[in-house]
Structures are given as structure tokens and as C-alpha cells.
Amino acid sequence: MMKKDSLVHPDSGYPELFSAEQLGETPLILAQKAAEEEARRGRMETLRFMSFGSGSSGNCSYIGDDRSGFLIDAGIEGAVVENALKKEGIPMTHVKGILLTHDHGDHVRYVYSLLRNHRHLLVYCTPRVLNGMLRRHSMSRRVKDYHRAIYKEFEFTIGNFTITPFEVMHDGSDNCGFHIRHGETTMAVATDLGCISERVEHYFTGVNFMVLESNYDRQMLLTGSYPDYLKARIEHDNGHLDNQVSAAFVARKWHPGLRYVFLCHLSNDNNTPTKALEAHHQSVTAANPNLRIGAGDRENLTDLEIIALPRFEPTPLYFLRKKNLT
Ligand SMILES: [Zn+2]
Numbered sequence: 001m002m003k004k005d006s007l008v009h010p011d012s013g014y015p016e017l018f019s020a021e022q023l024g025e026t027p028l029i030l031a032q033k034a035a036e037e038e039a040r041r042g043r044m045e046t047l048r049f050m051s052f053g054s055g056s057s058g059n060c061s062y063i064g065d066d067r068s069g070f071l072i073d074a075g076i077e078g079a080v081v082e083n084a085l086k087k088e089g090i091p092m093t094h095v096k097g098i099l100l101t102h103d104h105g106d107h108v109r110y111v112y113s114l115l116r117n118h119r120h121l122l123v124y125c126t127p128r129v130l131n132g133m134l135r136r137h138s139m140s141r142r143v144k145d146y147h148r149a150i151y152k153e154f155e156f157t158i159g160n161f162t163i164t165p166f167e168v169m170h171d172g173s174d175n176c177g178f179h180i181r182h183g184e185t186t187m188a189v190a191t192d193l194g195c196i197s198e199r200v201e202h203y204f205t206g207v208n209f210m211v212l213e214s215n216y217d218r219q220m221l222l223t224g225s226y227p228d229y230l231k232a233r234i235e236h237d238n239g240h241l242d243n244q245v246s247a248a249f250v251a252r253k254w255h256p257g258l259r260y261v262f263l264c265h266l267s268n269d270n271n272t273p274t275k276a277l278e279a280h281h282q283s284v285t286a287a288n289p290n291l292r293i294g295a296g297d298r299e300n301l302t303d304l305e306i307i308a309l310p311r312f313e314p315t316p317l318y319f320l321r322k323k324n325l326t
Pocket residue numbers: 055056059104106107192265
């Protein structure tokens with residue numbers, strides 16, 4: 001019987017018969033495909049960060065990738081969050097949930113209205129934060145229908161993000177910081193903390209991006225008009241973080257892969273963005289004199305970007321990329 005066809009199989013030792021050109025994959029097309037793949041991976045690996053307000057008047061920020069993300073805290077009106085994200089081309093359907101750090105009003109005030117207007121959202125917080133929130137604030141108990149219980153030291157996932165809540169010292173109920181992993185990239189968030197505890201020390205080690213409280217300038221606090229009991233509450237280990245403590249911590253945690261530091265929860269009465277930034281610049285450069293520090297200008301990135309988050313206005317959307325250290 002005659003052989004039906006005489007096509008050469010690619011494994012037959014005649015690979016030239018099936019060259020890239022014959023298959024329509026010219027070297028140019030292959031190069032284009034590789035570039036597209038790299039760009040796609042770059043888009044995927046780039047994190048988006050935006051703050052909608054930071055401080056005792058209200059806190060809320062967004063962290064996401066090219067397909068989904070989540071909010072941290074809900075102390076800013078939903079309409080402000082929605083509009084700011086929309087301007088950057090991020091629809092609320094990308095937002096999968098709200099993580100709560102603790103139950104103080106400046107972090108939870110708008111939880112229920114956000115849930116009512118965007119019913120696909122889930123609230124991720126520890127059971128004690130949920131109970132504290134329901135006890136302290138006049139909030140509908142229906143918030144429980146959207147609740148996903150999380151526990152300190154136990155990781156959970158949202159989209160491509162793996163999140164580990166950890167203990168921070170503060171005077172709310174069951175206060176959490178968050179360690180966030182996305183592929184090879186890591187980020188740590190801690191707001192409203194009176195001191196750098198061992199868990200904070202641990203979870204901020206080796207991260208690429210930080211969001212950290214830098215609440216007050218000690219001199220301004222001590223000479224300011226606050227009553228003594230309030231000064232004592234702020235200074236307490238369960239209170240808020242001093243610029244100098246935050247700055248020394250950032251300097252200690254600096255490593256070549258650290259790219260962005262966002263200073264949050266700056267006091268209106270006992271701090272200024274200039275003082276918070278100065279403290280951090282001094283502390284980081286004292287340990288690393290040649291380090292170039294920038295302010296997050298997209299066109300002109302330096303070795304380390306340190307940004308003081310504004311109290312009331314939304315920030316631009318920051319595209320956080322890991323530094324290529326090779
Ligand atoms: Zn707060």
C-alpha cells in the first residue's frame with residue numbers, strides 16, 4: 001500500500017521545513033509577541049494604589065492590579081471613592097471588598113452605605129472588629145450579611161492578592177495591620193498604632209511598598225492646645241505614631257527593594273506634611289547618604305519615593321512597580 005502523504009513531521013530531522021517564517025511567525029512577529037507578553041506581565045504585576053483621604057477626618061484607600069482590588073477602611077464617602085476611581089478608569093465592579101483595620105469612626109463610618117450601593121462588596125474584618133463596629137456606631141446589623149471573618153496571622157485571598165492581618169497596638173477593638181502579597185511583590189499597611197511592636201517589625205521586613213502612620217510631631221503635640229488626657233492618649237503605646245518613631249523604623253527597614261513609603265494619618269493639629277517628610281528624609285539618608293529620595297513624580301522616579309498622604313483630597317493613582325535589582 002502506498003503511503004498516503006509524504007509530509008515531513010517536525011521531529012523527522014527536517015526542521016527547516018517548518019521554520020518560523022513558514023508558519024507565519026517571522027522573527028519580527030515573535031519579537032512583537034514577546035514585547036506584548038512582557039507588557040501584559042508588567043501591567044499585571046504593577047499594583048495600583050490610591051488614597052481618598054487619610055487622618056482623623058476619614059480614611060480609605062484602594063489597592064488593586066489590572067483586574068481587581070479592594071479598599072482598606074471606609075471612612076470616606078462612597079461617592080468620593082467611586083468618582084476618584086472612575087476618573088482613573090477603575091469601575092466599582094473591580095473592587096471586591098473592604099478590609100477594616102479597626103472600629104473607630106474615621107475608618108468605618110461609610111461601610112454600610114458603601115455596601116448598600118455596591119452589593120457585590122464584602123467586608124473583611126475580624127469578628128471583634130465587626131462586633132465593636134456594631135456596638136460603637138449606629139450601623140445596620142445587615143452589615144453582617146456581607147461579612148467575611150478574618151483572623152490575625154491567617155492569610156486569605158482576594159483576586160491575586162494574598163493578605164495576612166497582623167496585630168498592631170492601638171485603642172480600637174482588635175486593631176489590624178495588613179501584609180499583602182501579589183506575585184513577587186509585597187506591601188505592608190499599618191495605620192493607627194502607638195508603637196512598633198514585634199509583629200509590625202516582622203511584617204514590614206523586606207516589603208517593596210509601605211503605608212505607615214506618621215501622626216504627630218512630638219514638640220507640636222506637647223506645646224499644642226490639646227488637653228493633657230488627650231496628649232497622653234496620643235503618646236501612649238496604644239495611641240498614634242510619632243514622626244521620629246516612624247522615621248527611625250523606615251530607616252531600619254530600608255533595603256534596596258523598598259520603592260514607596262506612603263505616610264498616613266498625619267494629624268492636622270500636631271503635624272505638617274513638611275515635618276513628617278523631613279523626619280523621614282533625615283532618618284533614611286543618615287543611614288544611606290547617597291540615596292535619592294523623591295516625592296512620587298511618575299516621570300522622575302528616584303531610589304525611594306516618600307509621600308505624605310493628604311488628609312482630604314484623593315491622591316493620583318500610583319502605579320507601584322518593583323525595582324529591577326538585577
Ligand atoms: Zn484613625
